[in-house]
Amino acid sequence: MDMPNALAAFDALGQPSRLTVFRLLVQTGGAGLAAGDIATRLDMKPNTLSTHLGILESAGLIAAQRQGRSIRYFAQMEGLRGLMAWMLQDCCGGNPDACAPLLDMITQKG
Amino acid sequence: MDMPNALAAFDALGQPSRLTVFRLLVQTGGAGLAAGDIATRLDMKPNTLSTHLGILESAGLIAAQRQGRSIRYFAQMEGLRGLMAWMLQDCCGGNPDACAPLLDMITQKG
DNA sequence: TCGATATTTCCCGAATTATGGATATGCCAA
DNA sequence: TTGGCATATCCATAATTCGGGAAATATCGA
Numbered sequence: 001m002d003m004p005n006a007l008a009a010f011d012a013l014g015q016p017s018r019l020t021v022f023r024l025l026v027q028t029g030g031a032g033l034a035a036g037d038i039a040t041r042l043d044m045k046p047n048t049l050s051t052h053l054g055i056l057e058s059a060g061l062i063a064a065q066r067q068g069r070s071i072r073y074f075a076q077m078e079g080l081r082g083l084m085a086w087m088l089q090d091c092c093g094g095n096p097d098a099c100a101p102l103l104d105m106i107t108q109k110g
Numbered sequence: 111m112d113m114p115n116a117l118a119a120f121d122a123l124g125q126p127s128r129l130t131v132f133r134l135l136v137q138t139g140g141a142g143l144a145a146g147d148i149a150t151r152l153d154m155k156p157n158t159l160s161t162h163l164g165i166l167e168s169a170g171l172i173a174a175q176r177q178g179r180s181i182r183y184f185a186q187m188e189g190l191r192g193l194m195a196w197m198l199q200d201c202c203g204g205n206p207d208a209c210a211p212l213l214d215m216i217t218q219k220g
Numbered sequence: 221t222c223g224a225t226a227t228t229t230c231c232c233g234a235a236t237t238a239t240g241g242a243t244a245t246g247c248c249a250a
Numbered sequence: 251t252t253g254g255c256a257t258a259t260c261c262a263t264a265a266t267t268c269g270g271g272a273a274a275t276a277t278c279g280a
Contacts, residue, residue, distance in 0.1 A: 003129070011124030015238085019117055029205040035257060048239055050258055069247050069256045084194055095139040098187050125268085146226060158269050160228050179226045179277045222280085229274065237266070244259070250252090 001086035005060065009083045012059040017044065018052045025062055025075040032074035034067070111196035115170065119193045122169035127154065128162045135172055135185040142184035144177070 013019050020042060025033060033041075039049045053073060056062045060079035065072050092099030123129050130152060135143060143151075149159045163183060166172045170189035175182050 007124060007126060007129055009124075010120050010129065014117060014119075014121030014124040016117060017238085019113070019120065023200070026202060027205050029207065036255095039257095045240055046257065047241080047259080051238080054258085066246085066257095069254095071257065080197065084197075087190065087194075090133070092136060095137050098136060098139055098185065127268085144226080145228090149227095155270055156227065157229080157271080161268085164228085176227095176276085179224095181227065223278105224280105225276100225278080227274105227276080230272085232271090233269095235266105235268075237264100239262105239264080241262090242260085244257100246257080247255085249254090 001082040001090075003090075006083055006086050006090075008059040009061060009079065012056050012061055015052070017042075017048070018056055021049070021052055022056060022061055022075065025073060026077070026080075028075075030074070032065070032072045034070035034072050036070055038073065111192040111200075113200075116193055116196050116200075118169040119171055119189065122166050122171055125162070127152075127158070128166055131159070131162055132166060132171055132185065135183055136187070136190075138185075140184070142175070142182045144180040144182050146180060148183065 013022060021038060024038065024041065035046065035049060035053060038044070038053075039046050042049070044052075053062065053064070057064055057073075060082070061076055062079075063074050063076050065074070088099055123132060131148060134148065134151065145156065145159060145163060148154070148163075149156050152159070154162075163172065163174070167174055167183075170192070171186055172189075173184050173186050175184070
């Protein structure tokens with residue numbers, strides 16, 4: 001994870017439709033969801049959703065896998081982990097004190 | 111932390127200038143920096159910077175404190191912590207399995 | 221009060237982004 | 251091969267965002 005990558009991830013999640021899609025995929029878990037199912041559940045047009053899925057995918061936050069006619073999307077927890085780890089490491093690298101309590105509270109599930 | 115709040119935070123950090131400012135403030139730590147110092151260090155126009163500072167502040171990621179003529183800005187680690195905790199809790203609430211490894215790796219500092 | 225400094229607010233033009241209709245592509249079943 | 255389904259791409263429009271010039275506000279020293 002580097003700055004452009006983190007930027008892409010934050011930018012991807014900083015949009016209502018995309019954050020909603022990502023949350024849905026995380027909560028859905030390993031089974032993932034077909035694009036059409038996402039569109040139905042969130043009441044989005046397929047083409048608009050497709051654009052958002054592409055942005056989330058290129059940010060490394062979700063992954064796609066074709067299954068027959070449909071394309072199934074999965075949350076990439078590794079992407080989220082990388083983003084958080086980068087914030088903790090890179091941002092706090094010069095100031096570990098600020099991050100110690102942050103780490104503690106996160107591990108206590110805040 | 112709720113969805114609109116998280117959205118504001120992600121949106122605030124998903125912009126190059128703002129992510130740079132935030133990183134600078136986190137790395138600077140408790141002393142904080144005056145707006146003018148930030149502008150000088152990052153070579154930004156004062157008015158443009160002011161807008162970005164306002165967005166970061168309203169997202170709860172930084173705080174301001176007037177000191178004489180200048181206004182000193184500080185990273186709000188609590189805001190960052192809240193954002194991360196929300197992602198872990200709210201997103202993963204319906205799917206704790208996905209978050210367990212994520213938590214583990216974060217606490218190992220990735 | 222006056223002038224200087226620090227920052228914000230107002231405002232505009234340029235650039236970017238979001239949305240969705242129309243169309244194209246990939247895939248499967250008959 | 252044909253038809254239909256699932257999704258993506260192309261394209262245009264509307265909305266939003268970004269950067270910065272100009273002016274306003276707040277503070278301090280003389």
